[in-house]
Amino acid sequence: MTKAESRSYEGPDVSRQFTSGGHVAQDELFALPVYHRKQANAQPLGMFSFAATLLLLSLYNVGARNVTIPNGAVTFALGLGGVTQLLAGQLEFASGNSFTATLFTSYALLWWGWAMIHIPFFGLTGTYNGQPGAYTAMGQGAGDIGSASGLFFITWLSISLVFTLASIRSSIAVMSWIISFDITLILLATSCWNPENASLLKAAGGVGCVSSAAAFYVGLAGLHTKESSYFMLPMGSLQRAD
Secondary structure: OOHHHHHHOOOOOOOOOEOOOOOEOOHHHOOOOOOOOOOOOOHHHHHHHHHHHHHHHHHHHOOHHHOOOHHHHHHHHHHHHHHHHHHHHHHHHHHOOHHHHHHHHHHHHHHHHHHHHHOHHHOOOOEEOOEEOOOOOOOOOOOOHHHHHHHHHHHHHHHHHHHHHHOOOOEHHHHHHHHHHHHHHHHHHHHHHOOOOHHHHHHHHHHHHHHHHHHHHHHHHHHOOOOOOOOOOOOOEOOOOO
């Protein structure tokens, strides 16, 4: 068809369609029509993963059902708090949200690190293949478990404080979550350094439950959008009005 003929052509558009990425749309290859959807919000997934893992550990720490060994939370720390939260962090990177991407990825590694302390394979606690871990009664650092664990939580506290400063202009809900988690880390560290004081560990569990509730609230607020809900949850925005 010549240019003159194309100008006078009034039939249907026979030009090839292109996707948003510039590729030729091959609609004939699919049984269903192609829809260009926006990327889903991964923040609720990351928040719920963090909240559920922290809740279980905190319930153990307050002595719920008289549980004294927190190793049951290792499964949550590896899967939900670790893998799932890491996935949410990578999705946030793809969405261009640097804060939540860094936060979710970092906290996922926190849970993995905590889980490694309690898994005998890594040689820190317990006995693996007949060999005592470094921090067991027969290990080389038998008396260092409290100090080492306390420093572990303090180091993560320094990272969490960075997130606290970065969230100053976010919302009251987000800041309440992160600050309460900061306090939880402080109490966990001090309970490791003072194992004879059981009230410190229970206090860490209590504040951890509060932090978990705040995290659940933030995640729920992310699910309640104008398109999917009849109401919105207030977050207490701290952003400066233009």
